[in-house]
Amino acid sequence: xxxxxxxxxxxxxxxxxxxxxxxxxxxxxxxxxxxxxxxxxxxxxxxxxxxxxxxxxxxxxxxxxxxxxxxxxxxxxxxxxxxxxxxxxxxxxxxxxxxxxxxxxxxxxxxxxxxxxxxxxxxxxxxxxxxxxxxxxxxxxxxxxxxxxxxxxxxxxxxxxxxxxxxxxxxxxxxxxxxxxxxxxxxxxxxxxxxxxxxxxxxxxxxxxxxxxxxxxxxxxxxxxxxxxxxxxxxxxxxxxxxxxxxxxxxxxxxxxxxxxxxxxxxxxxxxxxxxxxxxxxxxxxxxxxxxxxxxxxxxxxxxxxxxxxxxxxxxxxxxxxxxxxxxxxxxxxxxxxxxxxxxxxxxxxxxxxxxxxxxxxxxxxxxxxxxxxxxxxxxxxxxxxxxxxxxxx
Amino acid sequence: xxxxxxxxxxxxxxxxxxxxxxxxxxxxxxxxxxxxxxxxxxxxxxxxxxxxxxxxxxxxxxxxxxxxxxxxxxxxxxxxxxxxxxxxx
Numbered sequence: 001x002x003x004x005x006x007x008x009x010x011x012x013x014x015x016x017x018x019x020x021x022x023x024x025x026x027x028x029x030x031x032x033x034x035x036x037x038x039x040x041x042x043x044x045x046x047x048x049x050x051x052x053x054x055x056x057x058x059x060x061x062x063x064x065x066x067x068x069x070x071x072x073x074x075x076x077x078x079x080x081x082x083x084x085x086x087x088x089x090x091x092x093x094x095x096x097x098x099x100x101x102x103x104x105x106x107x108x109x110x111x112x113x114x115x116x117x118x119x120x121x122x123x124x125x126x127x128x129x130x131x132x133x134x135x136x137x138x139x140x141x142x143x144x145x146x147x148x149x150x151x152x153x154x155x156x157x158x159x160x161x162x163x164x165x166x167x168x169x170x171x172x173x174x175x176x177x178x179x180x181x182x183x184x185x186x187x188x189x190x191x192x193x194x195x196x197x198x199x200x201x202x203x204x205x206x207x208x209x210x211x212x213x214x215x216x217x218x219x220x221x222x223x224x225x226x227x228x229x230x231x232x233x234x235x236x237x238x239x240x241x242x243x244x245x246x247x248x249x250x251x252x253x254x255x256x257x258x259x260x261x262x263x264x265x266x267x268x269x270x271x272x273x274x275x276x277x278x279x280x281x282x283x284x285x286x287x288x289x290x291x292x293x294x295x296x297x298x299x300x301x302x303x304x305x306x307x308x309x310x311x312x313x314x315x316x317x318x319x320x321x322x323x324x325x326x327x328x329x330x331x332x333x334x335x336x337x338x339x340x341x342x343x344x345x346x347x348x349x350x351x352x353x354x355x356x357x358x359x360x361x362x363x364x365x366x367x368x369x370x371x372x373x374x375x376x377x378x379x380x381x382x383x384x385x386x387x388x389x390x391x392x393x394x
Numbered sequence: 395x396x397x398x399x400x401x402x403x404x405x406x407x408x409x410x411x412x413x414x415x416x417x418x419x420x421x422x423x424x425x426x427x428x429x430x431x432x433x434x435x436x437x438x439x440x441x442x443x444x445x446x447x448x449x450x451x452x453x454x455x456x457x458x459x460x461x462x463x464x465x466x467x468x469x470x471x472x473x474x475x476x477x478x479x480x481x482x483x
Contacts, residue, residue, distance in 0.1 A: 099403030160402060198405055205408040212404060219400045 003181045009140040009172040010035030012179045013079070013105050013165075016147040018043050019182040020191060022077040022103075024052045024069035026062035030084040031117045032169035033107035037079055059084035063091040063104070070100035071208050073199030075151070077102075081169055082109035082123045089127065095162045096131025096224065098209050101154035101194070102162040103147065108270065108321070109169040110356040118357020119169040120321035121270060125298070125330045131224050133163040133231055134299040136269040140177045143167040145249050148182065148191050149238045155194045159231045161224070168271040168321075170357070180248060190245050232300040239296075254305035255294045262289035264373060265310050265346070267335055268319040269295040272353070272360060276319060279365045288373060295331060303338035310339055310346060317372050318350040319365065319384065328381035349377055351384030358385060417445075420462025422477035426453045430474035437466035437475060 007015070013036050017025075025044075027037035043049040052069070056062035059080050066076040080088065085106055095102050106124045110116040124134055135150060137143035143165060150163035167173060200206055212220055236253045243251045256265075258280050268276045273294045280290040293309050295302075310316055316339065318332040327333065332350025339345055349372045354360040368384050371377045424437075431453055438446045438453070445456040446466060467475035 097404065198402070207406045207408050207410055208403065210404060210406060210410060211414070216398065216400070219398050220404060223400050 003183060004178055005181055006176050006178050007140075007181070008035065008174060008176050009143060009167060010107075010174070011039050012140050012144040012177075012181065013147065013167070013173075014039035014043065015181050016144045017077050017105075018049045019184045019187045020077075020147060020151055021049065021075065022051055023074035024054065024066065024076045026054045026056050026065040026069075026076070026078045028056045028059050028062045028078075028080070028084065030059070030081045032109060032119075032173045033079045033081040033084070033105070035173065036105060036107070040077075059087040060091060063088040063095065063102070066102045066104075067091060067095050067098065067100060070095070070102050071098065071200045073194070073196050075155075075194045076100075077104065079105040079107065081107040082111055082117075085123045085127060086111060089130070092127055092130035092132055092162070094209060097220065099160040099224075099227070100162060101151070101160055103150045103154055104162075104164050105143070105147065106164045106166040107169040107173045108166050116356040117169075119171050120355045120357070121166065121168070122322040122355070124164060124166045125320075125322040127164070128299060128330060131161060131228070132299060133159075133161055133228070133235070133297065135163065135165045135297050136295060137165065137167045137172060138271060138273045138294060138296075140167075140172055140175065141179050142249065143172055144179055144181070145242065145246070148187060149235070149242055151194075152191050152238050153231055153234045156234050157197070159227055159234050161227055161231060166270065171271045180246070186246070190242065228300045232297075232302065235297060235300070250294070250296060252305070253296065254302040254309060255296060256291055256309045257294065258291035259284060259289045260291070261312070262291035263312075263314045264288065264290045264317065264369065265293055265313040265315070266290060266317045266319065266369065267293040267295060267306075267331065269298065269331065270321070272319055272321065275360060275362055276365060279362050279369065282362070283366065283369065288370075290369065298331065298334075301334050301338070303334075303341075306335060306338040307342045310342060312344070313346050315347045315349065315372055317369060318348075319353050319360075319368075320350070321352070321354045323352040323355070323383075332381055347372075347379050349379060350381040352381075353384040360385065415458045417456075417458045417460050420457075420460060420480060422462045422464060423457065423480040424455055424460065424462070424464065424466050424475045425478050426455065427474045427476065428452055430472050432472055432474075434471060436469045436471065440465050440469045 110120045135146045146165045154163045320329040320331040445460040
């Protein structure tokens with residue numbers, strides 16, 4: 001039986017967490033994530049979820065609590081945004097290095113300064129090298145569904161890496177959409193219980209995260225990288241199995257929408273993908289072959305799949321909500337990096353849009369795509385929706 | 395090259411700190427003048443490792459793990475601990 005309800009994005013995520021049944025949840029509030037952990041605390045208070053709920057004194061503590069809990073073999077969850085994720089930075093590397101399958105949801109939000117509580121993806125993109133798997137949800141349904149996939153992939157013995165499921169703050173966390181919510185029984189069939197082979201108890205003490213000298217450290221980073229490569233395969237498998245199980249969701253690591261023979265490929269991530277699809281469809285009706293690549297996961301980066309979907313296109317355009325000052329958008333860099341090894345390298349255009357919550361209407365994307373198609377834009381990276389600026393001292 | 399075994403997450407059985415003789419890091423080695431020592435135990439309590447104990451009414455240093463921080467010499471009220479430059483090899 002399908003349980004379809006109109007719910008807020010955060011509530012859908014909290015519901016998914018409830019059915020996945022983590023043993024330990026650590027929480028520290030931050031906009032726009034707070035509704036998720038608030039709803040989970042309500043489930044626990046009402047007896048709808050039996051879990052240890054720890055109110056931490058910071059995000060650094062929240063994720064550290066999960067590192068300890070996960071080492072004891074517990075299934076764990078927390079949620080954060082922006083500065084909160086930045087404060088977790090150091091511990092993210094610890095969690096990945098200790099190969100603990102922690103899963104968190106990230107309500108994507110801009111980073112200070114200037115203080116900004118609205119959506120972009122700078123917070124999670126900046127955690128690129130931490131060794132975490134990163135998923136980006138296009139809509140609320142996907143934010144809900146990807147949690148089950150994240151746990152399954154993270155807990156797989158071939159992977160054992162933590163995951164973050166990213167969803168655009170406010171745009172998805174605070175929006176209401178009809179969502180097919182998990183039933184507890186159906187999630188049990190898809191996601192087995194987490195029973196690690198080795199875990200910490202007082203009877204069987206173990207050392208986690210001890211010193212590795214230069215003789216060994218390289219090999220630790222190497223096996224982490226190999227695990228990430230295996231994760232790519234596991235994600236692809238899990239997406240297919242999820243689809244068979246629930247009859248919904250993407251079946252590819254790098255889903256592509258629109259005409260197969262399109263000569264323009266637009267790559268984007270998160271909720272922006274939906275807007276890009278609308279624009280691509282409209283441009284298709286006007287006679288332009290534009291297909292859309294949806295970056296469902298940024299880590300592992302699906303380089304092979306990127307080359308495959310870009311095969312035969314003349315132009316690749318990336319829209320992303322992050323920028324690395326002194327360089328360019330991170331997704332653009334990596335897309336170009338992947339395409340360097342393809343036989344027919346297409347022209348590449350990258351645009352930062354929607355930073356700090358700036359709305360990205362269809363007309364902005366349409367204009368930028370058409371400028372690329374008409375050859376009015378230089379190849380390379382640009383701020384897509386920036387206004388004219390005069391810099392002043394005060 | 396020899397193959398190395400890397401455990402999942404670097405998890406190891408406990409007690410491995412014992413195998414890693416951190417005493418090799420030290421540059422200066424604390425040496426006790428037992429004539430001067432009044433057995434006040436201050437060095438025992440202040441040693442951050444802890445590498446100092448009393449054996450047969452005498453202060454004894456565990457040089458296998460002493461990193462030579464010099465705190466013992468610093469807190470000694472009768473200057474009975476001298477930090478001596480250690481030559482190796």
